Amino acid sequence: MYKFNSEIFSGVKKLLETDGEIVITTHYNPDGDALGSSLALSRYLKKKGKKVSIIIPNDFPDFLRWMPGQEDAIIYFHHSHSADVLLADASVIFCLDYNAIPRVNLFKEQLFAARAKKILIDHHIQPEDHFDYMLSVVETSSTAELVYDFIRAMGDEHLIDVETGVCLYVGLMTDTGSFSYSCNYPHTYEVLAELVRRGIDTEQIHRLVYDTYSENRMRLLGFCLSERMTVLPEYATAYIWLSKTDMERFHFQPGDSEGVVNYALSIKGISFAAFFTEKSDRVRISFRSKGNFSVNYFAREHFEGGGHRNASGGDSFLSLTDTIEKFSGLLPRYKEELKQAASQSTIL
Ligand code: 5GP
Ligand code: MN
Structure with missing residues (x-):
């Protein structure tokens, strides 16, 4: 039973x-x-x-609007009443790609x-324990890879058709930045090879x-790159911000x-990147890092968020300016770690 606790x-x-x-959430x-x-599931x-x-919970980006089956997904924001009934009546609820119930936000x-039994399939670190069954694996590319493993463990690999393969591939490709991070696992490429054998067109999906x-x-x-990016070489950090007006x-x-x-992270010598967007009630922050600098820890510790070691998110309820000031003020504490991660990222 590959990867899962038997x-x-x-x-x-x-x-x-x-x-x-x-119900899948x-x-x-x-x-x-x-x-x-x-x-896919x-x-x-x-x-x-x-x-x-x-x-x-809410709308997904337009660039996913072609995916097989997407038209059947119920968007809670638009259909909360029927979704509430489904949630209350379900006997099993799958919780995919998140590690804590509050991450669904609108229907937490x-x-x-x-009353349903809740089954977690996820790859984020430190999952909460409010699930009945936890298929949580951190050392993997994506939840999509875990869904592939799940179907295989069920003995049903033959049921993965092209459309299912396409959906899984989108998960693998997008969560690894087109196979540039979180993908240094032989198994990931074995799964990819299987999906290509099933007839998916990886170039067209890209x-x-x-x-x-x-x-x-x-x-x-x-x-963003010309007017809204600040580079702080002394902290191996670059950040970008966008206001509501922008x-x-x-x-x-x-x-x-x-x-x-x-883009901020792809600057040579930069090991930590942040992106601040001003929303109506908060500032949403995306964090990315190279190497050993844990943005999961940073987001948890300072911005009520979390995620993965090299890709996390968080929120701030300060103004945009104050949020950026708070962020910049934290950097000196991490200077050595950031420098070290940056120098590691320039050698083989
Ligand atoms: P993004 O920057 O793309 O919004 O998020 C990067 C990663 O961090 C994603 O894998 C996402 O699941 C995770 N993440 C984003 N925001 C949060 C948050 O507020 N809490 C937790 N625990 N994880 C988050
Ligand atoms: Mn994921």
């Missing part, structure tokens, strides 16, 4: 032998892995004859209260996800700032 997996397998409604602001793993379970619904109370910039989005990226100017759409933070 006792826990057996429990899940048994649970799935019973009838009843299954994923985190707020769903990304390619959240949506890809959910769609749903498609598989339907092939097994199960009654399955997917509930996602309903999820806590649901185009569908990444070659979809609107003119506004591309100009916003240019603006976003209005470029007719900001969900997903338009996806990937912006990575």
Whole structure:
């Protein structure tokens, strides 16, 4: 039973032998892995004859709007009443790509209260223990890879069709930045090889996800890099910020700032990047790092967030200016760590 604790997996397998409604949930602001793993699992379970619904908290970016099955996902923000009924009546709820119930944000109370058995499939570190079955593996590329492993462990690899493969590939590709981080595992490439054998067109999937910039989005990226980026070589840090006014100017759409933070990190000698976006009630922050500097720890400690060692997110309830000031003020504490991570990133 690759990767999974056999006792826990057996429990899940048994649970799935019973009838009843299954609901698949994923985190707020769903990304390619959240949506890809959910769609793939749903498609598989339907092939097994199960009654399955997917509930996602809010809209996903337009560049995922072509994915097989996405039209059937119920978006809680728009359909909270029917979603509440599904959550209350479900006998099994899958929790994909998040490690703590509050990460679903809009329906966390309903999820806590649901009578269903909750099964976690996730790769974030330090999962909370409010799930009945936890298939939590950190040493993997993505939740999509774990869903592949899950289907295989169920003995159902043959049920992975092209559409399921496409959904899984989107998760693997987007969560690894097109195979540039969190992917130094032989197994990841074995899964990829299997998906290609099943007929997925990796080049076309890449185009569908990444070659979809609107003119506004591309100009916003240019603006971020030319007008809104600060580089602090003494702390091996670069950050980018966007105010509400900036976003209005470029007719900001969900997903338009996806990937912006990575540009700051791709500067030579930079080991820590942050991206601040001003929302109506908070400042949302994306953190990225190279090497041993843990942005998960940094986000947890200072910005009510978390995630992975090299990719995390957090929130600040200060103003944008005060948030950036707080951030800059923290850097001296981490100077040595940041410098070390930066120098490690320039040698083989
Ligand atoms: P992003 O910067 O793309 O929003 O998030 C990067 C990673 O950190 C994602 O894997 C996401 O799941 C995780 N993450 C983002 N925000 C939070 C947060 O507030 N709490 C936790 N625990 N993880 C987060
Ligand atoms: Mn993920």
